Amino acid sequence: MEKIKFMSEELQEEVEFFVLEQTRVSGVSYILVTDSEDDDAECLILKDTSGEGEADSLYEIVEDDVELAAVSKVFEELLEDVEIER
Template identity: 75%
Template sequence: MEKIKFMSEDTAEEVDFFVLEQTKISGTSYILVTDSEDEDAECLILKDISKTDDVESTYVIVEDDTELSVVSKVFEELLEDIDIER
């Protein structure tokens, strides 16, 4: 599992996440991440809001219920053995 570091805007601290899967829907990139490799770990779906000429990627947590539902269903299909609770 790939481990990546994020810089929190709120605390200006680095946070490590493990990437479970990534996908692109209607031209927008999403990643499914977790803070632990444990089986019952908490997951987040992050949306890439970077512009094409940005040097670094910028991700935000998907909070819109409709968008979250659509994207989580795609991740559930990609990862057949994972059930995402909303």
């Protein structure tokens, strides 16, 4: 599992996550991440909000219920053996 580092604006510190999967929906990139490799770990869906052509990606946690439900369904289909509880 790939591990990536993020700079948290709120905490002003580096946070590490494991990337479980990535996808694009309607031209927007999303990644499914977790802070642990355990089977029942909590996960987050992050949305790339950076502009096209920007060198660095800017990810935000998906909080909109409709968007979260739609993207969760896509990740569940991609991972087959994973159930995402919202």
